[in-house]
Amino acid sequence: MKKRFKILFTVFIMLMFSSCGDNETHVINTVHEDGSVNRKVTVKTTDKKDFIQKNSRVPVDSTWRIEITYDINENKDTVWLLTADKHFDSVEEINEEYDKDKGSNRALKRSADFTKSFKWFTTVFRYTETIEKVLTIDCPMSDFLTGEELKFAYLPGKIRGDLKNGPDSVRIKEMEERIDRKSEEWLWTCEFRQWVEVFYDLFGDNPDLGITRDEMRSRESEFAQLMTGDDNNNDEGANLDSLFATVVGEDFVKTFKTEIDSAGSVVDTIDSPFWGASKYDMEIRMPGRIIASNGYAEIDPDSDNGGGILWTVKGDYFLTETYEMWAESKVNNYFIWIITGLFILFVSSGLIFYHRKAKSS
């Protein structure tokens, strides 16, 4: 258990740093009416190693048209820019690439979907990118964050950055700190809840346990508070066993050490896609006019990437809930408009003709 939490802490700290790192991966999906998709991936980094396939956050291989350029930023560092694009005839081809992915996010279960529905006067297109949830338990972020905090937590990094530098920056920064604090609490609650489920699924039949599943579950908030407490900040994992023992009881830890570690290993396997996930931005551009989406509109008119709907993909979003990025657009079927208009005119004329005839006779 101790070793496990040491690793988790290290990875968590790494994740926090990596989220502020200089690898900016941006994926633009330009969807066409026939369901084909032009995918463009741009990776901006100061470390050229990020271009190696195993470090790629989205699948990019030799079948893509790749261009690498560089520039010097304001700190006189070399900034490398990789631009890769590929045309996919259908979303199935994208899904095949996801299945064969060898990049840093290969453990994620990602898929794309496209539907086209004829709705007489309009044709509606829907494009979805889905990332399956990692943990098997239910532990929604909404149980920990308020509505406003939740909205802010889901904002793409770019828009969040704009807000942080905006006129209400003090309030925004304070809210971000609050969200970070609550997110950490949520994260440890999820981990503990998952561990409880696995532990009791595997060893729940043992008559010597002494603590029921529900009793153990009720201790999750205590565990999360201990893990996120100020006293724990300078800890190097030395008292993690004692923290765990404080929550579940020392006797329990001593008696079921092997079982606890086994359950911990299973949880490690389950949540490894989360800990290994690397952040990137997703943009979807739809044919026709976008009518609905759960993303955010690009607001920077100077951006080369303008015109699409934005999302950020990061571990928090799909740890306990399936993360779906979708956009719907419509194209007017003007031919149908004309046909229907003529039909209505024909019927109206017929009725007028009938009434005149009836009147005259």
Added chain:
Amino acid sequence: MNDDNKYSRVIESLKRNRPILQDRERLTDDIMREIKKSSAVATLPEKLVNYFFAWVNNYWLRGTMAVTAVLFAGFFIIQQLVIADRLDKLERQVVRTLYTINDHEPDLGINQRILLNLVLNEQMTEDSITVSTSDMEELLNYVLELQNKYGDLLQDAGKNPYILKRIRQSLEESTNSDEI
């Protein structure tokens, strides 16, 4: 002989009690119109109209066509309203990211809000200042004008990366020299 007398009496009686016509002229007109109608030959357009609108003489067909037309019109209106509503929600999603400006100036258009947000962001990274509404409007106009000019300049440059880079360098140099 008796029968003859009987008939004669009936005829005499009918002659004595002739029906009184209320509108003799109308009766004449109706009779004349019916005679004309039966003798007149329909023209080609009339035949076509009669052919196309033959369905109106059938009660069920007339009703079905009318209902279908109304349904089509209704469906069109509802569909457009639903789309407008969804677009409105989508627009609010954009506005939500700029809510701080929205709270202060609810009448501002979305483009102005975006622009204002960008302008304010630039300012806040450097300093915190108070600007009057008229000054801000003037500033917005200048920014819009500059953006248009910049767009034209990029278009003229033919989007050649080398030329663009040189233009940017030149602009930066001129900005730096202005600041000095």
